[in-house]
Amino acid sequence: MGVFLAYATGAGRALIDRRLYLPEHSWLADPGRCERAGVPDQTTFATKPALATAMINAALDAGITTSWVSGDEVYGQDPRLRAALQERRVGYVLALAANRRARLDGVELTAAQIAALVADRHWHRYSAGAGAKGHRLYAWAWARIDDDQPGWRWLLIRRSLTTGELAFYRCYAPIPQPLMTLVRIAGIRWAIEESFQAAKGQVGLDHYQVRGWTPWHRHITLAMLALAFLAIVAAQQPPDVTAQHVALTVPEIRRLLAVLLLPRTRSLEETMRWSSWRRRHQAIARRCHYQRRSHP
Template identity: 30%
Template sequence: MSEVVDTDSQALHHLLTEAGVDWDGLSGEVARQADALLGGDQAALILDESAFVKKGKASAGVARMWNGRLGKVDNSQVGVFSALCRNQRVTLLDSRLYLPKTWVEDAQRCRRAHIPEEARQLRSKCDLALELVDTARQHSVRFGYVAVDGGYGKDPVFLRRLAARSLCFVADVHKDQRIWLEDPAPCQPVTSGRGRPAKKRRTDRPSLTVAEWAARQPASAWKVVKLRQGEKGTLKAEYLHARVWVWDGKEETARHWHLLVRRECGAGTPSHYVLSNADADASTTRLARMQGCRFFIEHAFREAKSELAMADYQVRRWDAWHRHMALVRIAMLFLLKERLAIQDDVPMLSLADLVLAIDQLLPRPEPTPERIARIIQQRHRRRQKALESCLRRELEI
């Protein structure tokens, strides 16, 4: 950025670390404006995580963790994000940086990364996701349901905490998720009167996994659903749908939820297993389209990283990471507004198209020899500073 506008990298770094900006208020305003554009009963609040490859050990929260984009464990930071989606339009709402246990237990490391005291506690990604849900509601963001992938849907406590908030959800689950085809009616076993009474509830009714249930269904049970119109035509998939009972082995009663199984047309094996606490009369088509909206947060991540420099930050501090993500959300919201304003005239306009147009239209400084030399000198100073920092860390080790 410092090579385009008339400033230097230090001024931009100051914006992310020291500038007196009400970042919380700014995030709230982004959420409120996003709600005005997309909010409503048909909107989805989508929760997902995204990883950022990082070198070294100094960046807040960095550790060897699963990086979905790379498909392997690597040195990364992981953020949990929320997005608001309706009618194939999406914008990022909020984000939280995940802190692994190794960071929480290292107070000195946290201080160096400017991690506030209240954030130095072990919180799972599901905890952070629920915090994003609560924050969206505090900002009066309107949505009809919450959508999550299997990384969150596999946690029964997370799903029950959503249900306890009277929120509808569609959640991918793993293929070994156990279900009952009739109410398991859990109860405490009758004891003989000797020894301690049993505290753990049990059921004598058989259960099976969602994968086992799907494998037992006849070919005629699969239903083709038209999900949406895509760039390559109508997107369709095949689905199984049933009402099942789910019990975590602890609750007094089981939950009566929807089970949805998806496979791509022509595929032999399912690609998604889904649980939902939607109304009992929710149709297969409705549930399928609700589950399918998760595509759009993944699409938002791709656009943000390729067009809005979401992953191109050079900061290590906790606060700077969150501020950088706030700027990304502001940029995405602005571009969403522009697309909606002219969608009737240019329905195929993409975020990348708008970024290209703005890049071409904005005035740029004249590429004089002096300016080019200054840019190269700035790059060299940054490289030298990075090298000196690495050498200092090696000496400390």
């Protein structure tokens, strides 16, 4: 199983690092199996949060700048990952299970218990970001927790407007932050899922049949490189001031490259006309979706 690090900005997102997670009992406790798969002898067991910490530190040491890190519950429950981010003064919005505890006004409570204390007037409706069919609207609340520690810490609570289902995030920042900032970072966490979808659908991230250490790293690295290339090309295109077309997306760029670089069955003019037609109709569909899902 791979653990991946994605980098997300307003211009785009891509996968920038990977680590192979090997379970301790089924893999590393079996030297013969590891030898057949080519696992290096010095490989030791590391949890997924430990692998994530190593990738984040490597990215920061390489000069990549970021103010925030986000991840799911596996990473939100690990105190060592949180401590490493706090030491580097990097904020985080990490998902949290409902039964995890935090200190509120000097009392240890679960996240679900803290949510039950939120009054109706303290819920605020904000968008977690634009999706394919409009803004992802939820009700949000927050509470200051663990205020005896340095920095600023909050429990962020998300409630579905349709089902009432709750989700929780443990948040940290070295300086005070508004609620909308935490909501925005919580929404950006989906960048990792979007990157997986793009990598699998466009560059074949999961199109391999290998059971070896080196082949896995070779295939995954090349797929990540291809996705990063497409993401950079998409980020460098000039804006469409008329808003009549959807911007060139990663799938559209991959499609154009395949037509233009492989043996041609269509002329260049016909290829570009089809691309313009697709993106124009995608823009119309997106406007219709946004209008239908809009709220006063």
